[in-house]
Amino acid sequence: MTTARSRTAPATGQAANPASVANEPYMSPRQMAHFRQLLQSQRAELSEDIERTIQEIQQDATTFADPNDRATQESDIAVELRNRDRERKLIKKITETIARIDAEDFGYCDGCGNEIGLRRLEARPTATLCIECKTVAEIREKQMGG
Numbered sequence: 001m002t003t004a005r006s007r008t009a010p011a012t013g014q015a016a017n018p019a020s021v022a023n024e025p026y027m028s029p030r031q032m033a034h035f036r037q038l039l040q041s042q043r044a045e046l047s048e049d050i051e052r053t054i055q056e057i058q059q060d061a062t063t064f065a066d067p068n069d070r071a072t073q074e075s076d077i078a079v080e081l082r083n084r085d086r087e088r089k090l091i092k093k094i095t096e097t098i099a100r101i102d103a104e105d106f107g108y109c110d111g112c113g114n115e116i117g118l119r120r121l122e123a124r125p126t127a128t129l130c131i132e133c134k135t136v137a138e139i140r141e142k143q144m145g146g
């Protein structure tokens with residue numbers, strides 16, 4: 001049995017971090033595969049989260065008879081629903097990002113076309129803007145009054 005692992009291991013011995021492979025071109029097939037895997041596991045986690053939230057809400061709904069408890073519970077549910085909405089949007093974004101990886105249109109800023117950078121993508125693989133463009137966009141958003 002041959003080890004597939006030894007083939008991809010870089011001389012530096014830092015295979016775990018995609019940013020640390022020396023002389024590798026930006027968005028190499030290996031990096032693309034890495035980010036796709038990262039996005040897919042994030043999506044799976046979020047889906048499980050949403051599933052669990054729905055079940056919890058359904059279970060809680062029958063638990064409280066006291067009106068005070070119910071008020072607390074209703075605001076809890078409101079928070080949960082907001083979280084779920086945010087998670088749904090993130091799942092959509094993750095799916096779109098995976099599609100961009102498939103189209104080999106991943107890792108470059110939608111604003112200026114520069115590389116977003118491996119470190120930023122590692123922390124936030126759904127990022128579509130480089131840190132400079134993101135900062136400018138956020139300032140603009142604040143000026144518009146959000």
Ligand SMILES: [Zn+2]
Pocket residue numbers: 109110111112113114129130131132133134
């Ligand atoms: Zn940019």
